[in-house]
Amino acid sequence: MADAKICGITTPEALDAAIEGGARFVGFVVYPKSPRFLTLDKLAALAARARGRVETVLVTVNADDALIASAAAAAQPDWIQLHGVETPKRVAEVRPFARRGAIKAAGIASRADLETTRPYEPVTDMFLFDAQAPKDGLPGGNALAFDWTVMSGARIGRPWLLAGGLTPGNVKQAIAVSGADLVDVSSGVESAPGLKDPLLIAQFLAAAEV
Template sequence: MAEAKICGITDARALDAAIDGGARFVGFVVYPKSPRHLSRDKLAALAERARGQVETVVVTVDADEELLAAVAACAGPDWIQLHGSENPGKTAQARQYAQRGLIKAIGVARPEDLAQAAAFEPVADMLMFDAKPPPGGLPGGNALAFDWQILAGRRFGRPWMLSGGLTPANVAEAVSASGAAAVDVSSGVEASAGLKDPLKIAEFLAAARSA
């Protein structure tokens, strides 16, 4: 059984499907280049709807402290996820804006990429291993996967989550190959970019639960 995060939620239907399906986390993206970007008002409304039912994660990319403070004020997220090129120092500074913890995403294409984790273990509460984006691509949500077996048998100083190219059809295989205890999905449960499909969300969560 793997815990799950449904990321890039943009409307109440998707949020309710994630909650009803038993997701541990829901992710809200604050990054204007993403089709899943939320305005402050929409972020605040969805975060309020989720409060007390599921752990909320605000996903940012190379955000400055002004943005992080604004996000914390309007959404009060349980978690802040850093999905850019933030260094350990920036990661440590961002921790104050989260109620529960800080997630740092690390792009992976080769086994050597996992070495980055050591620098973030002292300052992040959770790690996320996601597929490295293509040149010029978005930092995440690209429907790309990496070789999950890279993670098999590896131990890290923090809990970690697997992301990148996951779908209802392959999440069980991904968990088996990697040993992940938690998984993250965005594009794999969408009808179109930025629009989640509640049925796919339910299918993904059921598959993750039985993995």
């Protein structure tokens, strides 16, 4: 059993499906290259619809101060996720823009990659472990999985989400193999890039036994 984050929400229908299905978190992406990118107006509307019903995550990638400030003002997020190559210093700078804290994403291919997160522990409230991004690809949402056994028994100094290639069909196995308490899905519940399918969201949440 794991709590779930439905990431890359772009429509009220997907948001409602995530909330009604029992998701703990929903993610709103403000990375312009992503097919799940939200303008500030859309971000504000979806965040207002979600507020008080589910924990909201503002998903950023190497965002500058202006984008962080404007997006945080629009979303008033519970969490800010940093999915780029941000340094621990940058995480500490961005963290105050969210009510609850920062989530730092890391690309994982082997157990050794987990050691790269150690310097982030003092300034990070949660980690998100994803497959490493393909060259010239998006930093996340690529429907790529990594070897979940890497996480089995790993000692991580913060709560963490398992991400990368999860679907309604494999999330139960992923939880069992990795030991994850938290899971994150984006492309695995989409009918097209950037378009979440409410039925797939419901199926994913049921499979994760949220």
